[in-house]
Amino acid sequence: MRILVTGGAGFIGSHLVDRLLADHHQVAVLDNLSTGRKENLNPEAKFYPGDIRDKQVSSLMAEEKPEVLFHLAAQINVRKSTEDPIFDNEVNVSGSLNLIKAFLATGGKKIIFASTGGVMYGETDILPTPETVEPFPLCPYGIAKLSVEKYLNYFHRYFNLSFAALRFGNVYGPRQNAFSEAGVVAIFSARLLAGKPAIIFGDGQQTRDFVYIDDVIRACLLTLEQDPASFFNVGTGEETSVNEIFSQVARWIDKPCERQYAPAKEGDIRRSCLATEKIKKYLGWQAQVSLAEGIRKTVQWFKEQALSGKL
Numbered sequence: 001m002r003i004l005v006t007g008g009a010g011f012i013g014s015h016l017v018d019r020l021l022a023d024h025h026q027v028a029v030l031d032n033l034s035t036g037r038k039e040n041l042n043p044e045a046k047f048y049p050g051d052i053r054d055k056q057v058s059s060l061m062a063e064e065k066p067e068v069l070f071h072l073a074a075q076i077n078v079r080k081s082t083e084d085p086i087f088d089n090e091v092n093v094s095g096s097l098n099l100i101k102a103f104l105a106t107g108g109k110k111i112i113f114a115s116t117g118g119v120m121y122g123e124t125d126i127l128p129t130p131e132t133v134e135p136f137p138l139c140p141y142g143i144a145k146l147s148v149e150k151y152l153n154y155f156h157r158y159f160n161l162s163f164a165a166l167r168f169g170n171v172y173g174p175r176q177n178a179f180s181e182a183g184v185v186a187i188f189s190a191r192l193l194a195g196k197p198a199i200i201f202g203d204g205q206q207t208r209d210f211v212y213i214d215d216v217i218r219a220c221l222l223t224l225e226q227d228p229a230s231f232f233n234v235g236t237g238e239e240t241s242v243n244e245i246f247s248q249v250a251r252w253i254d255k256p257c258e259r260q261y262a263p264a265k266e267g268d269i270r271r272s273c274l275a276t277e278k279i280k281k282y283l284g285w286q287a288q289v290s291l292a293e294g295i296r297k298t299v300q301w302f303k304e305q306a307l308s309g310k311l
Ligand SMILES: NC(=O)c1ccc[n+]([C@@H]2O[C@H](COP(=O)([O-])OP(=O)(O)OC[C@H]3O[C@@H](n4cnc5c(N)ncnc54)[C@H](O)[C@@H]3O)[C@@H](O)[C@H]2O)c1
Pocket: 006, 007, 008, 009, 010, 011, 012, 013, 030, 031, 032, 033, 034, 035, 036, 037, 050, 051, 052, 053, 071, 072, 073, 074, 075, 076, 091, 095, 114, 115, 116, 117, 118, 167, 168, 169, 170, 171, 172, 177
């Protein structure tokens, strides 16, 4: 299949591109390298440096004529979205619409969208949270993701677009940016390997649903084979505290590990955990990599990066 991956130089997107190429798809990448990295780009994929908000996206679509669009490019920083909701909206909503319109205009058939499970349901006390709970995102980033889901549904209904929106939990694994706002496994790994203390915001008892990158990519691939026209949580159904993540990462670091507690970040959700019965039922997907195994592999990768001076 001819597939376009936006955000293909990023953490999740680059793993997806590698896997699609291994499965003999023809893959192109659109990325503005704002948080993505050139080293992540697979040379077998045609790279279009550019912004999803740009009108040039139409020429790219006309040239590539992708049948499938994996849309992962986004302003991913929740805090930035609260500081500058207009910018967040421009990238995450208008940019997505720009892509969808151009994709449909050149005969595109299916969009798989990287949505969020972590902030989609706000402060619900129904945990693990199924998709039947009303979405109530409490940050502009989440509101934008929900808006795009609604647009996809609209284009499905009136323009015959096939789609799937995958509501990812907290994805972790090799290549995750260790110097950004989120991605606690990567951030702790890099700091502890550098002999610095891990900083825990709040009491560390806040929980998230941590899902390993390989499992996430498997979910993405399953949507290629089926036509769900729906949204799905992609998580493990298990709640893990940040304190527990610290302990699990520290296990694999061959030096003393310290943690420091800092004031909780305003607006952080206390607990998050995704129910996964829906994706199991419709796509036959279930997380397979245990947290212990996923963290071992991730820390191993960061160790290799540190040894080769890339961290
Ligand atoms: N990592 C997670 O835990 C997680 C959880 C839920 C949802 N998601 C979603 O998954 C997707 C990928 O996230 P990631 O963790 O790989 O982040 P990432 O920052 O590594 O990847 C995002 C990519 O998009 C590119 N990009 C950003 N703005 C762009 C623009 N305007 N035009 C073109 N390219 C642009 C960046 O350069 C980067 O390569 C995002 O949509 C994110 O919201 C991620």
